Amino acid sequence: MTASSLPGGQSARLRRLRRDYFGSPLAVLMTLLSAAVIAWIGWFLLDWGVIRATFGADGTQETCVAHGGACWSVIAVRWRVILFGIYPYEEQWRSALACVVVGVVILLSCLPRMWSFGRLALVWVLGTVIFYTLMRGGVLGLVPVNEQQWGGLPLTLFIFVATGIIGMPLAIGLALLRRSEYPVIARVTGWIIDTIRSLPLLSILFTCAIVLPFMLPGFLIGEKLYRVLFGAALFFAAYQAEIIRGGFQGIPKGQEEAAKALGLTYWHRTFRIVLPQAFRLALPATINQFVIAFMETSLIVVVGFMELLAAGNTAFKTGEWKFAYAEVYVFIAAIYFAFVFGLSRYGAYLEARMNVGHRKD
Amino acid sequence: MSAIARTNVMDLTAPAIEITDLNKYYGTFHALRSINLTVSKGEKVVVCGPSGSGKSTMIRCINQLEEHDSGAIRVFGTQLDDNLGSIDEIRREVGMVFQQFNLFPHMTVLENCTLAPMLVRKISRAEAEATAMRYLEKVRIPDQAQKFPGQLSGGQQQRVAIARALCMQPEILLFDEPTSALDPEMIAEVLDVMVTLAQEGMTMVCVTHEMGFARKVADRVIFMDKGEIIEEAPPEEFFGQPKSDRTRLFLSQVLGH
Secondary structure, three states: OOHHHOOHHHHHHHHHHHHHHHOOHHHHHHHHHHHHHHHHHHHHHHHHHHHOOEOOOOOOHHHHHHHOOOEOHHHHHHHHHHHHOOOOHHHHHHHHHHHHHHHHHHHHHHOHHHOOHHHHHHHHHHHHHHHHHHHHOOOOOOOOOOHHHOEEHHHHHHHHHHHHHHHHHHHHHHHHHHOOOOHHHHHHHHHHHHHHHOOOHHHHHHHHHHHHHHHOOHHHHOOHHHHHHHHHHHHHHHHHHHHHHHHHHOOOHHHHHHHHHOOOOHHHHHHHHHHHHHHHHHHHHHHHHHHHHHHHHHHHHHHOOEEHHHHHHHHOOOHHHHHHHHHHHHHHHHHHHHHHHHHHHHHHHHHHHHHHHHOOO | OOOOOOOOOOOOOOOOEEEEEEEEEEOOEEEEEEEEEEEOOOOEEEEEOOOOOOHHHHHHHHOOOOOOOEEEEEEOOEEOOOOHHHHHHHHHHEEEEOOOOOOOOOOOHHHHHHHHHHHOOOOOHHHHHHHHHHHHHHOOOHHHOOOOHHHOOHHHHHHHHHHHHHHOOOOEEEEEOOOOOOOHHHHHHHHHHHHHHHHOOOEEEEEOOOHHHHHHHOOEEEEEEOOEEEEEEOHHHHHHOOOOHHHHHHHHHHHOO
16 A cells, blocks of 8 residues: 555654654664563563463462462452451441442542532432441441441542542632631631641541540540541641632632622622632642542551551461562552542543633634 | 512612712822712713723722722612622622623623522523523624633623623613723624613713714713813713813823824
């Protein structure tokens, strides 16, 4: 086939490809070198992860070493510890179902047709009740399981979702107070935000888990998990409030003036005019903050909770699987990747969707 | 006149706008100096003057986008004071059109027009949309109702902004340099709409440099400089025999070429 027989667009693409990657001797060298590195890494992963790997629950250290590749048998044998931690073994179907519930609630909330206060509230309240009932038990003939025994994926998801659900309204509140027209309120809020941001998350989690019970009256102490969640949400809110403030600053002054001139009240101006535009401007940074929050769920292991990463660690701590840590980490990384990659793609979709109204065409 | 129930606090027999001894400072800068101005119902007043003369500041005080430091502003007898309720009342009856249009970019043209009537006047969506379409037809742009502001030209956006203000069915419309941000070929389409409104009896206060518009529709032209009202007169007199030197200088600058 000659170049002239190609359709115009395709030949232009070929030309551009040749110009960009093979335009000069240096470019040719760099292209070939990069291709070689990528091919080598790809081959290594394929060789290690698939060709010479051992699958199936009957693999042992001897068979794995003999094959020379990855030992996926550790996942086949220990996956329930990784996913559900120390949740009672016979009750782990409840953990699995709880994960599905969280997944469904998140997916439903992502659909634009669900974006009304009533529908979202219904989905979230219902989801939370089902999740809590399944995990905690004690009703409907379900064996009670203490929060201390929750673990693995459902715990990670629960912390992430709760951080966002509690943290986001807090962040909006803080951001609004920070731009209050009363200087005292604005300044005090600024100090609070800056103070929280200048503390490490670890110290906040420790304070909530260990120090707070000594300072609070008995009826306020509550379960450790919820205290820690509150700390994580507060930390999230301080950062997110600053992100929203950045969004506020990008809105032209005329927007609020036009809303005032139409007679809209403070709350209508805030929730119909200012916040929607602030969130559009702050969306990339907000998605970033959610990604960080998801990663930081692994920190709560330090106050004694066995979330996904910690549960994974215990999966290879028993003597017979000590050699297979890389496989467990790859497995956990894949789970994190699936969630965070999905989150970024959803962010990109939202950006494209919100840009529709702003594009001149 | 309108189907919408008024709050009945406004006294429609009182002067539409009554400004007495208004003063405004920005720090130590005296932006408005003892302004006195009365606008009757149905009157069209054009305010002109060099930039920085306080024209915009004055009309922005009427709906309290700027707070004044002393003096009184009454709109149909209701005095603007520290009582926040009076500000809300006055803003409901006083519409404003801005130099930069200030349409809400995240809403369609129709949503821009229905938002305030639904939230502030509490009318139903169906009624608000019917009203909005009526005013969008009036500004000759009904076919753009489902578009977003960013998809329209400047002249179209400004006409939507006028429709949005009209949808609240205000008694008074304030225009703050409505054509200053427009490309020359779009100025006429906006002025045409404003002329129509004037002919229909709307009470209007327009800050503008469009002297042709002033000649055509104004009952009174006001010239401001350095925060003061220097001269006010009907257009024939204002353009024919301006009394003050400053007015003459200004007119020679805007009409000179």
